[in-house]
Amino acid sequence: MKKCNRLLIALLLLAPLGLAAQSPVGTWKFSVPGQDGKMIPLTVNIADNGTYALDFGADGTVDTKGTYSLDKDKMTIQDTEGTDCTAPGVYTIMVDEKTLTMTRVSDGCPNRGGPEGVMKMERG
Numbered sequence: 432m433k434k435c436n437r438l439l440i441a442l443l444l445l446a447p448l449g450l451a452a453q454s455p456v457g458t459w460k461f462s463v464p465g466q467d468g469k470m471i472p473l474t475v476n477i478a479d480n481g482t483y484a485l486d487f488g489a490d491g492t493v494d495t496k497g498t499y500s501l502d503k504d505k506m507t508i509q510d511t512e513g514t515d516c517t518a519p520g521v522y523t524i525m526v527d528e529k530t531l532t533m534t535r536v537s538d539g540c541p542n543r544g545g546p547e548g549v550m551k552m553e554r555g
Contacts (some may be wrong), residue, residue, distance in 0.1 A: 436451070451506035453526050454479075455506065459552035463501075463545065474555060483508070506533065506542075522550075529554050 453503045461469040472489040477499070485495040495513035500508055501524075509519040518539025525532045533546030544550055 453504070454522075455501075455524055455531050456525055458555045459531050460555035461550060461552040463487075475552060485513075500542065512538075512542070517545070520544065 453514055455477050457477060459477065460472065464474050464521045465471045469549045473486060474486040474489045475483060478485045481498055481500060483497050484515075485500055486492060487494045493513070495510050497510040499508045504522045504523055504525070506522050507519050508522065510517050516539070520538030520540060520543055521536040522533040522544070523536055531552045531554070533544070533550040535544040538544055538548075
C-alpha cells in the first residue's frame with residue numbers, strides 16, 4: 432500500500448511538468464522553401480498571451496503577427512497583420528523540450544503549413 436501511495440504522490444507531483452512540456456510558448460526556428468526553391472529561415476515567437484510573431488528571413492524584423500488559442504492538443508492560429516490571408520487554421524500540436532510539430536487539420540490559408548501540412552520547428 433505504501434508503494435502505491437508513493438507512486439500516486441510522484442505522479443501528482445510530476446503531472447504539472449508534463450502539462451508544461453505541452454506548451455508551445457517560446458521561440459522556434461525552421462525553414463520554408465522560397466519561390467526560387469532556396470530555403471528561407473523563419474523564427475516564430477509564441478507568447479503566453481495568445482499572440483505570435485513571425486520573422487521571415489530571421490533578420491530581426493517581424494513580418495506577420497497573429498493570435499492563437501489552444502484546446503488540448505489543437506491549436507487554432509489566425510494571422511492578423513502582414514499577410515493577405517487571415518482565415519483561421521487548426522493544427523494538432525506535439526511539443527517537447529526541443530521540438531514543436533504542427534500538423535494541419537484544416538486551414539483557410541492554403542499556403543500555410545506547406546504542401547504536406549506539417550511544420551516541424553526546433554526550439555531557438
